[in-house]
Amino acid sequence: MPIKSFLPALLLAATSLSFARPGTALADEGMWTFDHLPKAQLEKAYHFKPSAEWISHVVQSSARLAAGCSASFVSGDGLVMTNHHCANACLSALSDKSHDYFSNGFFSSGVAQEPQCPGMELDRLDGITDVTAQVAQATQGKHDAAYTQAMQEVESRLTKECVHNDGAHWRCDFVTLYHGGQTALYRYRRYQDVRMVMAPEQNIAFFGGDPDNFNYPRYDIDLSMLRVFDNGKPVHTPFLQFDAKGPQAGDLVFTSGNPGRTQRSLPASALAFQRDISNPAIIAMLNSQEAALWQYSRESDAHRQEAENTLFHVQNSLKAYSGIEEALLTSGIVPKREQEDRALQGWIDADPARRKEYGQPYAKVDAAIAVQKQVFKNNLALTMLFHGIGENALVLVEGATQRAKPDAQRRAGFHEAELSEIEAELGARTPFHPELETMTLALGLTKMRQILGEDDSQVKLALGNATPDERAAELVKGTKLGDPAARLALWKGGQKAIAASTDPLIVLVRALHPSYEAMHKKLEDQVQNPMRQGQGDIARAQFARAKAENKLDALYPDATFSPRLSFGTVKGWNQDGKAIAPFTDFAGMYRHATGSDPFKLPQSWTEAKPRLTLSTHLDFVSTNDIVGGNSGSPVIDRAGHAVGLIFDGNLPSLAGDLYYDIETNRAVATDTSAIMAALRDVYHEDKLADELLHGHL
C-alpha cells in the first residue's frame, strides 16, 4: 500500500534526495501543485476546465495525516475518510487485552463516544506562498556549512512568521520544489484532536494480506472514518459530496493527496548508488525485520497482536523497495538516465552563458554520492539501532541539543514551529511491549555489529562486553521511556534533564550522540546540500531548456509529501498478454475467500452475503499517477464528488518513485458504491451512511 516508507527519516536523509525536481509529463503523468495545474492538457485530453471554485473546493476538502497519509472531509461535521491502514496505529493504541479494534473493527455508538486517536495530527491546506526570492537572497553565494546555516535561518524565520506564534492551530512547511527552482511556504490549519468513528475488520480492509498487497485484482475495503474536533466540537469545513454510485470505466477521475517522494529525474549516479549500495542493504534489513517479526508473531496470539502493525509496515516497505530495486536492475532506467544526463550537460556545455550559469552540476552530484558512500554503512547501522523505543531516545537527546540553539541554527524538524508535533508523539499513549522492543533492539544491535564490525568504537559503546540479547534486555528492562509521562518529563527538562538522566537508553544515546552528530553534519554539508545545489542547477537548466523548447507547461515537481492533484482514467491494463479488467465486485471477493487468513472474510461479511448485490463494484484501477503518501486520497469526479478511496498501486506502479508508465502503472481504489453497501448492508451503520449522503450529522 502506498503509504510513506517504513524507514526512519535519518536513513531517508542519506539514501535519497528528499528534494523535488522537474519532470516532463506525458499523458496522465504528473503530480501537480494546486497553484500550477495542467489546465491546457486537461482541456485538450479530457475537455475539462477546472473552475477556480472547483479547485478551491477540492483543496479545502482534502487533508493530510502528518504520520504519512492522505484523507478527505466527507461531511460538513468533520467526518474524514481515509484508509484502514492509515489508522492502524490508532486502532492498535485504542485496543487492550479484551478489545482488538485493529482486527475486529471499531464502530462508535455516537459522536460523543468517539475516542481520540493518540498522537494523530491532520493538516488542511490553507494557502501557498512562493518564497523563492527570499531563499535566493538568503543563500546567495553560500556553500557547504554556510549554505546549511543560511537555509536553516531563512526556513526558521519564514516558518516562524507564518505560524504567528500559534503552533497549536497552524503549521507551515517549507517546501522545496523543482530542486530549489522554487520554494514555497505551505500553510496548514493543524488539527490534533482526531477521533475514531468507524473502521471495518482488518480481514476485509486488507483481504488477501501481504500476498495480495500491490497486486490486482483486489477485493479490499481499506477504509476508516475519523472525525476532526476543535475545542471539543466537530469542525465545520468544506467537504466532498459522497457519490454512492462510484465511477464508470473510461471516466476522468482525480486524486487529491500527498505523494511522499518521487525521483523522476534523479541523476544516473544517484540511481546507481540506490541500485548498487543502498537498496540492497535496506532490502536486506527489511527482510530480516520481516522474518523476525513473522516468527515473533507465530509465538502467541498476544505477540501476533503486538507485532501486527509493525509487520504490516515492514512488509509494505519491503515490497516497495524490492519493486524499485527490480525496476532499477531490469528496466534499463539507469543507462537511459545516463544518456539524458549527458544530453543536458551537453546542452549546458554548448553555450558559454549556460556554462557560467549552470556549470558542472552532475560532477557536484557525483562528489556528493562519493561522500554518501563513505557514510552509508554508519548511517544504516545507527538507523537499525534507533528503531522502536530507541527512536524515542534519539528524539529526546537530539531535541535537547537542538532546542538549546537559537531557532535559526536548528536542524530541520526541531524548529520552534515543529515542536508541538514531536510533543504530541512523545506524549501519545502508544502501547509499549517490552518483549517486542527487546527483540527490535537485539536485532538492531546485531545488525549494527554486523555492519560496522566489533572493533568499531560505536559498536563498543553500544554493546560493551554484552551480547546483543543481553544488552537489549538490560536496556528495555531499565528504561522508563515506555511511559509517555517519563518521555514528556525528559522532553520538558531539556539538556539539563538529559544530562542528568540515568535511564539506560538515554545514557546510551548520549554516548553515541557525538558520532551521530558528526555523521549528520557530514551528510548535511557534504551530501544533502551539494546534492541540493547540483540538482538545483540541473533543475534550473531543465527549466531554461524546456522554456527554450516551449515545453514549460508540461513540467511538474517531484513529490514532496505536500498536496497534489493527479488526473487519469478508470481503466485496466495488459499484464503478460492478459487483460486485467478495471473493476472487481463482491462476487469475486466471495470466490477468493478460502476461509483461511489472509483470505478469510470476517463473519459480518459471510453473514451479509444474501443481503448484498454481488455485482456491486468493489475495487477499481485508474491511470492516476500516485505513490506512497497518496494512501487515503479521495478519487474525485468532474463534479467534485468522491467516487473512490485510493489504497494501493499495482506492482508496476512500485517503480513510480522513478518513472511513470501509462501502459502499466495503475492506482488502486475502493469504490464508493462498495463503501455504501458495507455501511448499510453489512454493518447497519445507517446513521453514518446518511451523514455521507446528506453531508451532515
Added chain:
Amino acid sequence: MPIKSFLPALLLAATSLSFARPGTALADEGMWTFDHLPKAQLEKAYHFKPSAEWISHVVQSSARLAAGCSASFVSGDGLVMTNHHCANACLSALSDKSHDYFSNGFFSSGVAQEPQCPGMELDRLDGITDVTAQVAQATQGKHDAAYTQAMQEVESRLTKECVHNDGAHWRCDFVTLYHGGQTALYRYRRYQDVRMVMAPEQNIAFFGGDPDNFNYPRYDIDLSMLRVFDNGKPVHTPFLQFDAKGPQAGDLVFTSGNPGRTQRSLPASALAFQRDISNPAIIAMLNSQEAALWQYSRESDAHRQEAENTLFHVQNSLKAYSGIEEALLTSGIVPKREQEDRALQGWIDADPARRKEYGQPYAKVDAAIAVQKQVFKNNLALTMLFHGIGENALVLVEGATQRAKPDAQRRAGFHEAELSEIEAELGARTPFHPELETMTLALGLTKMRQILGEDDSQVKLALGNATPDERAAELVKGTKLGDPAARLALWKGGQKAIAASTDPLIVLVRALHPSYEAMHKKLEDQVQNPMRQGQGDIARAQFARAKAENKLDALYPDATFSPRLSFGTVKGWNQDGKAIAPFTDFAGMYRHATGSDPFKLPQSWTEAKPRLTLSTHLDFVSTNDIVGGNSGSPVIDRAGHAVGLIFDGNLPSLAGDLYYDIETNRAVATDTSAIMAALRDVYHEDKLADELLHGHL
C-alpha cells in the same frame, strides 16, 4: 566459511552453471587438477619442482567429505583433520538433551569409543581417467533432449563400469572440465564409516561467530579430528606429516582440497542474470531464513540448539551470496566480461573455419538465460518448499520415479552407482525437531505463495484452503518421515510404496511432482544443456586461441568439487590503506574475548591462559586461490608436511567465485602450532598430539 553453499541442488542447477570453464591464471591464481599442475610457473616463481612422489603423496593423503568439505589424513591409522564446521552435523547428531557436543566439544576416551558420524562419507582419490573422446563420440551431433539422454547414457555406462559393482567401496564421478573441453572420470575409494575423535568447543572453533565470519584478523581453531574405519578397523593410508611449528611469513604453501564451484569466465549475460534476478531473490530468501531462525533461537535454549547448525549454514551462505552480489554490482566485472566476450566472438568471427567450428556460442547462452528467467520464480518457490523434511520427501518421490527407469535414462544423482549415498543419508539418524520443521515449512509455504501468487495451481495444491501455518503444522504432525526407518522403507518400496503412501508429505510431493518434473525437464533441455554446449564452444575457442597465442600452460578449469591444488605465499594485504598482518596469536585472541557470545572463550581456554605461550601463531592468511568446498583443506609446505588447516577466506575472497585478485584475496587457516598447543596445553590430549607427531596410534 568456504563450505559449499546452503541451497539445495535444485536451485543451484538453475541459477548457476555447474560446469567448469578455462581461465587464464596470473600470479598465484588457479585451482589446478593433479594431472595438469603448473610446473613451469611454480619453478619460475618459487623455484619449486614437485616430484611425481610429492604429487602422489599429496593426492593420497587428501580427502573429500561428500557433504561438501575437504580433509586430509594426518596419521597412518586413519586419523583425519578437517574443520569443526565440516563436522557440525555429526556433532549435533551425536548430541542429546544432556550432551551438547556441538557447543561443548567432543573428546573420545579411546579408539574403541569413537562414535560413528551418521551419514558421513569420506572419499579419497584413487585415479583420474580422461574420457573426453568417449563423451564426444556419444553426443556427436545431438541437441536438446537427445543430447541430455546421450549424456546420461554415457555417464551411466562409464561410472557403472568404473565402480565395478562395488558401490560400497568405490565411487566414480563424471567430471566435466573446461566446460566439456575435457571430461574425466574421478575414481575414489569411498569410506562410509567415519567416526568422531575430537572437536573443540564451538566458541573457540568459531570464536567471533557470524560477525567475524569472512573477516580477518581472526582467532579461531576451526578443527575437528575424525577417524576412518574399514571393516571395523582404522584404515591405513598415506598421510601428511604434522608440522607442529607452522609456516613463516613469505613461505610457499599449497592447499589440496575440493573447491566447489567457480565461474571465472561466465559470459556477461549469465553474470547479469545472477546480479539482477537470481542473487537478489536468493539473498532475500536467505535473509528471511536467517532472521526467522534467529528469532526461533531466542525462544529457548532447546530451540537455540536445534537451530544452531542450520543457522550457521544460512548465515554462511548469506555472507557468500551477498559478497558475490556486491562484487557483481560494484566491481565492474560485468562490463569487463562483456568486452572479453565480444573479443572472443570477434576472434571467432574473424575466420571462416572458426565460424564453422564455434559458431555463435554467446547467442546460445543468451537464449538459455532467457528460458532460465521464465523458470526462475517457479524454481525458487519449489526450492523454498522442499527445504528441511520436505527435501527428504522430494528425494523419495523423485528417487522412486528415477529408479523405475533404466540406469542410462536417469537424472544425474540417481544412477545406480550413486544410490548408496542417498540411502546413507535417508537412513542417517539425524535429529528431527517438529517445531523447527514446522517453522521451516510454514516459511517455505509463505514464500512460495508470495513468489507465485495465490492463484497459482501449485500453490493451491500445496496450501488448499489452509494458512501456511496450519498446513505446515498438519504436514509435520502427520508425517513419519522424521523416522529413518520409515524413510528407508519408502525408499526400498519404490514406486509402489510411494503410490500407496498416505504420508501427507509424500501425498503433497506426489501432487506437485508432475509440475516439478516438467520444470526440471525444461531446465535440463533448454537451459543446462544449451548452456553447456554454448560454454563448451566458448571453452574450445578459448583453448584454440590460447594455443595460437602460446598461453595454454596458464589455463586451469573452473572448480567442480573435485581435488585441486593451489599455491601461494603466507602474506598479509592492504585494506583501505591499512596493512593487515599475516599472523594472529593467542595474545590477540585473549584481547578480543569480551566474555559474551560470540566473543566468549570456553572455560578450558580461560583456564589454560597461564600455560600457553601467548605469542604462538593462531591463524594466518595466504594468497592461495580457494573457494567454498576448500574448508578443511590442509595447508602443505614444500616438504609435503601439514602446516595449517584452511577454514575461511577473507571478505574480498567472496568474489572468488567470479575472479581472483592477488592484491586482496586471501585464504584463512588455523596454524598447526596453535593446534598442537591446544591439544597439549588446553585439552591435555597428549595421546592425539603424539599420534600427529609420530604418524601412528
